[in-house]
Amino acid sequence: MFVTFWGTRGSVSTPGRITEKYGGNTPCVSVRCDETQLIFDAGTGIRNLGIELLEEIKREKDPRSLHLFLSHTHWDHIQGLPFFLPSYHKNTKLIIYGSHRKERFLASILKEQMDFDYFPVSMTSFAADISIKEMDDKVIQIGPLVIDWQEQVYHPGGSVRYKISVNGTKIVYATDVELNRIFDNLKDNEINESLARDYMDFIADADLLIADAQYTEEEYPEKIGWGHSSIPVLLDTSFRSNVKQLAVFHHDPQHSDKFLDDLWMENRSKYHADDRKMDVFWAREGMTLAI
Amino acid sequence: MAKDSEKTIFTNKKDICILGSEKLGLSSTQEIPRKTFIGSIPTVQHAFLEVMDEEKKKINLGEDDVIIGRVPACDVQIMANNVSRRHARISYCNEEYRIEDLGSMNGIYVNGVKVEKCVLRKHDVLEIGGIKILFVEEKVRQDDDGK
Numbered sequence: 001m002f003v004t005f006w007g008t009r010g011s012v013s014t015p016g017r018i019t020e021k022y023g024g025n026t027p028c029v030s031v032r033c034d035e036t037q038l039i040f041d042a043g044t045g046i047r048n049l050g051i052e053l054l055e056e057i058k059r060e061k062d063p064r065s066l067h068l069f070l071s072h073t074h075w076d077h078i079q080g081l082p083f084f085l086p087s088y089h090k091n092t093k094l095i096i097y098g099s100h101r102k103e104r105f106l107a108s109i110l111k112e113q114m115d116f117d118y119f120p121v122s123m124t125s126f127a128a129d130i131s132i133k134e135m136d137d138k139v140i141q142i143g144p145l146v147i148d149w150q151e152q153v154y155h156p157g158g159s160v161r162y163k164i165s166v167n168g169t170k171i172v173y174a175t176d177v178e179l180n181r182i183f184d185n186l187k188d189n190e191i192n193e194s195l196a197r198d199y200m201d202f203i204a205d206a207d208l209l210i211a212d213a214q215y216t217e218e219e220y221p222e223k224i225g226w227g228h229s230s231i232p233v234l235l236d237t238s239f240r241s242n243v244k245q246l247a248v249f250h251h252d253p254q255h256s257d258k259f260l261d262d263l264w265m266e267n268r269s270k271y272h273a274d275d276r277k278m279d280v281f282w283a284r285e286g287m288t289l290a291i
Numbered sequence: 292m293a294k295d296s297e298k299t300i301f302t303n304k305k306d307i308c309i310l311g312s313e314k315l316g317l318s319s320t321q322e323i324p325r326k327t328f329i330g331s332i333p334t335v336q337h338a339f340l341e342v343m344d345e346e347k348k349k350i351n352l353g354e355d356d357v358i359i360g361r362v363p364a365c366d367v368q369i370m371a372n373n374v375s376r377r378h379a380r381i382s383y384c385n386e387e388y389r390i391e392d393l394g395s396m397n398g399i400y401v402n403g404v405k406v407e408k409c410v411l412r413k414h415d416v417l418e419i420g421g422i423k424i425l426f427v428e429e430k431v432r433q434d435d436d437g438k
Contacts, residue, residue: 286410287409
């Protein structure tokens with residue numbers, strides 16, 4: 001599987017000189033396995049993915065299927081969709097997946113983003129064959145890939161985490177969740193104990209975990225309830241779950257390239273045991289990994 | 292307000308100092324005549340690789356692909372056992388450089404992360420078969436002869 005980061009920034013896009021290395025686009029990650037193309041979230045990063053995909057789609061005879069999995073529908077995770085060029089091309093089949101637990105239909109939330117008051121082009125202008133699916137309780141099989149998913153609490157409005165498996169290799173995409181509220185409050189708290197078990201089982205032995213740790217330990221106390229984790233809690237939980245490679249993701253808009261470089265230097269070597277180590281890095285726009 | 296053909300000097304009466312033969316306020320602002328405004332300075336993107344060994348060999352990058360590997364046919368030849376015959380390609384696309392693994396045995400690393408492909412940013416450290424290479428990119432002023 002090839003994993004590419006198209007957008008790694010959290011909350012709001014942050015163009016500029018001090019963010020050009022890790023990138024200023026909001027979340028979008030693609031996972032490609034042979035002909036199967038999965039996309040996780042449609043932040044502003046999806047625009048560049050769309051430009052690249054469109055070149056391929058134009059050359060192909062048969063329609064291209066693209067599977068877009070949304071963690072949730074906050075702006076930074078859907079705002080790139082109106083700029084996703086394959087949506088406007090008839091040779092595209094776009095299937096969008098999301099939580100069924102919203103108070104409103106996923107289709108109407110996405111459609112509203114392209115209401116004339118917010119954007120000059122409506123969703124009816126999409127020429128692609130679009131279907132929007134609210135996921136039920138089953139795992140999803142697409143080509144050789146199996147996609148498991150779970151609802152996450154402790155993010156305002158909730159979010160969904162995903163696990164992609166093929167031939168024993170596992171990638172987990174688990175952003176926008178405040179793990180501190182689970183793991184800092186385990187004592188005599190059955191709900192949190194259960195949530196902690198669910199989380200650690202889900203990410204266990206992942207070959208790559210892409211997860212949100214927007215705040216430093218010092219910043220976190222000012223951000224309690226905002227729905228994002230602190231770095232030490234994510235790193236510690238990942239290591240205890242035997243994650244092999246961790247991509248820290250959803251960077252804070254205020255964190256410059258230098259700041260993220262320093263965080264990486266500080267943390268990259270901390271998580272080693274005698275028999276294993278966890279590779280930690282800060283996810284960077286324009287980077288493709290072979291997993 | 293005194294004004295001559297070239298400049299106007301605004302003086303702050305509370306803070307007057309003498310510079311040469313002219314009286315100037317410390318907060319004085321001198322108006323630059325429009326004819327001296329500087330237009331855009333022609334610049335060119337300049338990028339190179341610097342092999343981080345004793346020789347510190349530099350390889351200039353242009354718009355053509357650069358193949359790095361062990362065999363003489365490569366644009367950059369690295370004679371090391373851990374380097375594959377054709378190991379990596381550096382290409383220029385949309386005004387930025389990117390590195391791509393060409394199916395090498397030992398992979399390529401950017402700042403310690405094993406990557407299949409990666410857009411390069413200034414001062415990235417590439418690692419190819421254990422050899423470290425610094426990527427340097429800067430904008431430099433274009434000479435009058437276009438170089």
